[in-house]
Amino acid sequence: MKFNVITFGCQMNVHDSDWLIRAMESRGWEAVEESEAEVFVVNTCSVREKPEQKVYSVLGRLGGYCTKPGSFVAVGGCVAQQIGDGFFEKFPFVRLVFGSDGIAKAPQALEELAEDHNKKLIFNDFLTDYPEREKVDSSPYQDLVPPGIGTITGQAFVNIMQGCDNFCTYCIVPYTRGRQKSRDPEQVIEECRNLVESGVREITLLGQNVNSFGMDSGGTGVSFADLLYKISAIAGLERIRFTTSHPKDIAPEVITAFGELPNLCPQLHLPMQSGSDSVLKRMGRKYDRKRYLEIVDGLKAACPEISLSTDIIVGFPGETDEDFEDTMEMLEKVRFESSFSFKYSDRPGVAAVKFKPKVSDDIAQKRLTRLQERQNHITRESLERCVGRETEILLERPSRKQGEGDIHWRGKDPWGRVVNVPLSGITDDDSLGGKLLKVLITEAKNHSLFGKKVGNPW
Incomplete structure (x- = not known):
């Protein structure tokens, strides 16, 4: 078929x-x-x-x-x-x-x-334990890229859990993905090991809240920090990332890992959602501004060069001008390298549907526009600081925009930044995906970098 x-x-x-x-x-x-x-x-x-x-x-x-x-x-x-x-x-x-x-x-x-x-x-029934899936051949992983799927040669996602127990008042996930269920850690480690043996160099661990791995009834006593250290030890694994990370559950051992594990990428997506304590309380996030900033300080102490990104919801029911200014202030304090920001919208069955007063779409849009404009400026400043530095990128695919002459390829550095680089003597048919390349950053754009290769890698 x-x-x-x-x-x-x-x-x-x-x-x-x-x-x-x-x-x-x-x-x-x-x-x-x-x-x-x-x-x-x-x-x-x-x-x-x-x-x-x-x-x-x-x-x-x-x-x-x-x-x-x-x-x-x-x-x-x-x-x-x-x-x-x-x-x-x-x-x-x-x-x-x-x-x-x-x-x-x-x-x-x-x-x-x-x-x-x-x-x-x-x-459509929810199960009490994580439903292990049949094992499929992952060797060679790069030959199994189907039409329309964003699989990138040399990279792989690995689910470590499913569902969520947090019930944030705006979020539909617990109702559509069920309660939290952690995978058996040995199954996760085996999958990661098999992927590395098949040629994968970067693995991203996935879950609705990876920080709470092992904290449900299916847990075996292995924490998320334990899992990170075990996966980090797999020979040949160049990079580890993980998402998503709920601030309320991040353990000190996970923060420490950013300074101890050489293949744990210095990048973390840490959803803040709002910078206002009153809004965070109505959201049911179970942390406040002070706690969030303590986590940020701990991460920067463990890994001074860490790149932080976040999620922000604008126009949550009852959000005042003062609440929004608190969010803008947090943007300046943390200086996220990027953020995914959205206007609040009611989702069926969640508690916030009944919250009043609703913020008008016009006000929410004005707030969102202002926030995104400021974030774009912070992002550009962060990228401009990279110019003149050497880094290593994992090549993904030819760049969408090609200039005259050499073929341009795109890849990501350990901080998750997109870097485009011209490669002489390369054709469209050459398969460089999954290869590591040292580059010198020469130019910053609004959301990406340009560089040139260092030395003769091939």
Whole structure:
């Protein structure tokens, strides 16, 4: 069967889609472009409003492809968890719905539906333990990059847990991905080791709140810090990253690890959400400005060059001008190298839906614009300080924009900064993805860097 996967949302969804594609290819299915496919899988996200709306638009489009016998659509992810069998009623060509815990059953279900054209299946029950997935061949990892998936040669995502127990008042994740479930640490370590043996050089550990790994009923006594040290010791692993990290659960041992583990990248995404204590309290974040700044100070003491990024919600119900100014002040104090900022939007079933007063869209947009403009300025200043420094980048792919002459490639340095570099004697067909390259930074742009290679690496 020829199939296509469309992915919305976070890195966890990207990883889920990548695993599903490899699982289906191991069964003889072929990942193709949308126009060639017979079966479609839409992996959905409902954390914010727009991705959810896009799902319905995509399904309307895919219905035009499902006219021949045997063609159908499967819907997975967070929106699938919410809507459930409602997809069957609205879109007759949808024949499989699976939530976050149900993805482990999706490969077998897709095969069943390809055989029985009248069957429909739904897997939306939350499980008490992490549902281990079938192992798929990861060697050579770089040869398994399917159409439409953001897998990058030499890099891999590894899920270490699923779900969340925090129930922040604005967040739908506990309702769409369930309560927290940690994977068995030995399974995580084995997966990481196999990936490194297949040629992966950088691994990103994924979870809704990686800092609370092992703190649920499925924990084995191995903390997240323990896991980091064990994975760091895998021979041949050049870089480790992790996301997402809830400030309330970050342990001193994790902060210390940034100064002790040579392959733990000096980069951390630490969602602040707001700089106002009153807003943080209404959000249910369980930390305040003082605690957040203590964490930042600890990280900078352990790793002075660490690059911090964050999430910020603007216009949370009841946010006053003073609350917003507190957030702007935190932007200046921490000086995040980048931030992902959004206007608050109600999500179904969360506590904040009932919070009053709502901030008008006009005011929220003005605040968001001001915040993003200031963040862009801070980002540019941070990147300009990199000019003249040597660093090492992990090459990913040819740059989107090419100049005259040499082929330009893009990669990321240990801080997660995008660096574009011209490479003489290289053609579009040369596969450099996954290789490490020393570069001298020569120029800063708004959100990326330019450099030139140092020496003759090949």
